[in-house]
Amino acid sequence: NGSPPVIGGSSGGVGPMIVELPLEKIRRPLMRTRSNDQNKVKELMDSIRQIGLQVPIDVIEVDGTYYGFSGCHRYEAHQKLGLPTIRCKIRKGTKETLRHHLR
């Protein structure tokens, strides 16, 4: 079904999963309303290039669509490095969860 490979997390499908997701599969509704600290992005790029992403970004899955509201600097660092995927901790959420994040 094209679902991403599970590379960690719980095996029984209970609780959040750690998965590599293609960057373009993550919708980031707030991205254009906030600006990142470019020094932080640069530092993260250096560190990710050397040792990879240490802490996965949090992603919420609602009806098969992935939404990211945090990990803004880590996401931009991946974009700038041209990496195709990013390590995500995926939690299932509801429309209500989504609504809370858009307020």
Place this chain on the structure above:
Amino acid sequence: KAQADDLPLVGNKAPDFEAEAVFDQEFIKVKLSDYIGKKYVILFFYPLDFTFVCPTEITAFSDRHSEFEKLNTEVLGVSVDSVFSHLAWVQTDRKSGGLGDLNYPLISDVTKSISKSFGVLIHDQGIALRGLFIIDKEGVIQHSTINNLGIGRSVDETMRTLQALQYIQENPDEVCPAGWKPGEKSMKPDPKLSKEYFSAI
């Protein structure tokens, strides 16, 4: 309460409150009217602790707290979460979705009375919109912005507005033109005198 319904908030006395807050990982009482005659106050509301939205504006206000201190201004953050939630949030470091220590208090509005009196409560969700108020030393609200839909607030813009406001209050015969920053020419609110401004720019 009647005041909130009848009068616009800006230009009028800020609704007073006394509430519990977390500061320096301890519980304190914050009373808004205690700042009257002493400090300007930036009071800002955010929806909830521990959401997965980058808390950039909350940490930015803390990172630049010394600049606000120089302007004799205290920053106060408010949400409807309990003080215990606030404490857990500042005790969680930024990497793990927490805030880390802040240089200003986070107020708990569990009764939602503060959010209600400042007109930012979303009634059917029980949380506050992203409202920000600048209150002067006399306790009068001089500025407000309210954002919907997760749009963050700019610390730079808040700083600029605060400085413009303080300039006007110290120089009551002048007004600040659009986009004014400290050190720039201001304008005299008089047709003849405003020529002074236009000829100088």
